[in-house]
Amino acid sequence: MPCYRCGTRQSDPERGPSPWRRGVVAEHLVLVCPACQRQAGWADALTACGRCGSRHLIRRLDQVECLDCRMTRDAVPDAPVPAPDSSLADEVARALERVRRRE
Ligand SMILES: [Zn+2]
Numbered sequence: 065m066p067c068y069r070c071g072t073r074q075s076d077p078e079r080g081p082s083p084w085r086r087g088v089v090a091e092h093l094v095l096v097c098p099a100c101q102r103q104a105g106w107a108d109a110l111t112a113c114g115r116c117g118s119r120h121l122i123r124r125l126d127q128v129e130c131l132d133c134r135m136t137r138d139a140v141p142d143a144p145v146p147a148p149d150s151s152l153a154d155e156v157a158r159a160l161e162r163v164r165r166r167e
């Protein structure tokens with residue numbers, strides 16, 4: 065699974081703690097590479113936990129789980145992308161395009 069922002073693929077086998085971060089964008093699980101994590105606001109497009117505000121969420125089957133407070137909720141099918149005039153909309157739309165192309 066490549067980085068949702070830049071499309072870089074993970075080169076190392078997934079073993080031990082990975083520097084890649086998982087997150088959820090419009091209910092899709094995404095990965096963020098270490099380089100993109102150094103950019104300001106890299107997590108802004110990620111969905112935040114409704115309870116603790118963490119963006120460390122994962123999608124698991126039909127549920128979205130917060131890795132910080134362990135809250136789980138049902139994933140929303142066909143979640144709407146943020147308003148088109150928001151600065152994040154373009155980024156999210158591009159990310160979803162990449163995510164959906166894999167499905
Ligand atoms: Zn990246």
Ligand SMILES: [Zn+2]
Pocket residue numbers: 113114115116117118130131132133134135
């Ligand atoms: Zn949480």
